[in-house]
Amino acid sequence: IGQFQHLKIPLPSLPEQQKIADCLTSLDELIELQAKKIDALKQHKKGLMQQLFPQEVD
Numbered sequence: 001i002g003q004f005q006h007l008k009i010p011l012p013s014l015p016e017q018q019k020i021a022d023c024l025t026s027l028d029e030l031i032e033l034q035a036k037k038i039d040a041l042k043q044h045k046k047g048l049m050q051q052l053f054p055q056e057v058d
Helices: 015-054
Strands: none
Touching: none
16 A cells, blocks of 8 residues: 555546546436337337237137
8 A cells, every 4th residue: 555655546537537527427318218219128028929820728
């Protein structure tokens, strides 16, 4: 730990940090939307498959 105590880590300015955070937030939102689209398409596929290959009930 001692050798890292004096290590200086450069950080972006606060406005730059905010820009980075905003960008990452936007990407997270896009990822979430895409995941929801994928889920909706999977459900749609499941419904189509059930229509194409109905299971007979005894």
